[in-house]
Amino acid sequence: MHAEPQLDVRAVHLWRGERHLLRGTSFVLNGGELLQVVGPNGVGKTSLLRCVAGLLPTESGEIVWRGKQLHECRDDYYQSLAYLAHINALKPDLTALENLQYSVALRRPVTHPELRETFARLRIAPCADLPARSLSAGQKRRVAIGRILLTRAALWILDEPITNLDSAGIALFEECMADHLGQGGMILTAAHQLLLQGRQGVRTLELH
């Protein structure tokens, strides 16, 4: 264990309208660890993930990244963060390749062979030059996962990443997650189906 956790979420409270959604949620995340947030629909899994990603201001509580408060190191934090939301953030009019090119190039220079390699790894190489509008839901999800892989961020925050994926896609994605954890990466997901069960460093957090 590290002396200081990489990501430390302490007693986060969040209200959405009249509902007290998160009631003192706390957890820590270190290199090589996967935390899966589980719970019934509407319990606040997405809200928790958005809070940790800094997309939702919390009512109280602290989110500490590498020893610093989130609001003190936002740019730093975002450069080590890859966030996959419910929606895939793909432009229907751009091809799958252009979509990834533009979104990844915002963060780091990326080359075409590198992009093609990721498409091949996710078994969607033939889709690369098709407009995103013509892809199936599962293929779009794979393209969005490709963005996460290409971002090369230390922390992945994934909101129900395996939505629309077939069983081969889920197996492939588990492989990618295992690789990321093996390289000391961290993953926080909201999921209805537990992934990488039994692996060391994989935990669940149940919301009530």
Added chain:
Amino acid sequence: MQSSGLGALVRLVIARDLRLAARHWDQVMQPLIFFAIITTLFPLAISPALDELRRIAPGVVWVAAMLASLLALESLFRPDVEDGTMEQWVLSGQPLSILLLAKVVTHWLLTGLPLVLMSPLVGTALGMPQSVWPVLMATLALGTGSLSMLGGVGAALTVSVRRGSVLLALLVLPLEMPVLIFGARAVDLAMHSEAVAGPLNLLAAVLLFFLSLGPFAMAAAMRVSVES
């Protein structure tokens, strides 16, 4: 990451938006057609007599330009916010103000610049002498820039409001009045062969003001819109 400099970032966003625009030309053309139609309505409704038209021409061209730019604003940020791209931009660790400024610049290239280029044609139809063209184009170039920036702030504020286009108009139009006044006044002065430096300078000053503060206001408004 700072490895990709700000210039590269701006070029990236502009290249992306131009490519997107090239794939749906029909939508890009709409405000321009709107501009052309509105200005043609006046001769039909008021009188085809050139003397009368000439008197109202500066105002007509300017009001039409304002409305056309307002029409185009609706699609400035909304698609990016709805498909989750904006969320990724907020989380990219790059300065959001620069990214949004690049978007507004592209927006101006696609909606403001064509208005500027079309204006002599429209002006001629309303009986403006050829000598006024340079002033007309200059005021529109400066003015539509201001309208795009100001509109960008309004669009960022209202993007999370469902059916926010009316709210956007109510918010932005009153603030655009100085631009309209100086712009139409300069053209009017030019038609009477008087000095136009005053209103032109004021238009330029307004544009500089919006360019310097607009990006930060847009970024702040966009964060509020996305973080909800």
